[in-house]
Amino acid sequence: MKAWLENTITAYVRDFESRPDITSRWKEPLYAYADAKDPLFERFKEVVSPTHCMPQDFVPDAASVITYFLPFEASIVYSNVGGRLSSEVWGRAYIETNTLIGEINAHVYEALAGKGFVSTKMPATHNFDEERLMSDWSHRHAAYAAGLGTFGLNNMLITEAGCAGRIGSIITNLSLPATPRQALERCAFKRDGSCGVCVSACVHNALFFDHFDRHRCYEMCLENASHLKHRGAADVCGKCVAGMPCAFKG
Numbered sequence: 001m002k003a004w005l006e007n008t009i010t011a012y013v014r015d016f017e018s019r020p021d022i023t024s025r026w027k028e029p030l031y032a033y034a035d036a037k038d039p040l041f042e043r044f045k046e047v048v049s050p051t052h053c054m055p056q057d058f059v060p061d062a063a064s065v066i067t068y069f070l071p072f073e074a075s076i077v078y079s080n081v082g083g084r085l086s087s088e089v090w091g092r093a094y095i096e097t098n099t100l101i102g103e104i105n106a107h108v109y110e111a112l113a114g115k116g117f118v119s120t121k122m123p124a125t126h127n128f129d130e131e132r133l134m135s136d137w138s139h140r141h142a143a144y145a146a147g148l149g150t151f152g153l154n155n156m157l158i159t160e161a162g163c164a165g166r167i168g169s170i171i172t173n174l175s176l177p178a179t180p181r182q183a184l185e186r187c188a189f190k191r192d193g194s195c196g197v198c199v200s201a202c203v204h205n206a207l208f209f210d211h212f213d214r215h216r217c218y219e220m221c222l223e224n225a226s227h228l229k230h231r232g233a234a235d236v237c238g239k240c241v242a243g244m245p246c247a248f249k250g
Helices: 002-017 040-047 074-078 088-113 139-145 188-192 197-201 214-227
Strands: 030-035 064-071 165-172
Touching (some): 002 064, 002 088, 064 139, 139 165
Antiparallel strands (some): 030 064
């Protein structure tokens, strides 16, 4: 079933890229799976938000959480290096990937239903409290639980293909073997203090070595949303990702 799921999602990405109105491109997706009863999900109520949901809040008999990472093609990432505002290419990739993740999850929902299983159609973003700026379901934390990567100083999940891309997740009552969480620390700063470039790359003084100001970060995202409003909903920044040593590898 894992092979079928991964082939289904990868094929959907390639079909999506072929649409004449889509300009973004993605490298080969990465996949990881979590046990829906993993105690780590309970801990997310402490480290993410007290209202962070459990998989069973969405699917009462949830057995697994499917997570995937869609790495951006290099040209998208390099387009966003330098300057204060996000590039048009980066903003468009953000919007198009949000659409792609929503469509992937809806497609998998239908495909699993055809096999007698229940799953979720979780949106890629905009499922957070705009005052607390905390999500009740974090795709990144679900992917961490699944062993897809580890968190960098920039708060992004660094996978073996880096952190320049987007993460999606699907909760289902289909039971799938969990991916072992690796002991490897992928953030060079957290591993041995040898990096920290993302701190100086932050253009709005939101990221520090000892803390992260999520409200200042969101201010910058809203500045870009205004700058890119002709493209759609692009409340994004990405300066702490583009051009970083961890952008393409972990």
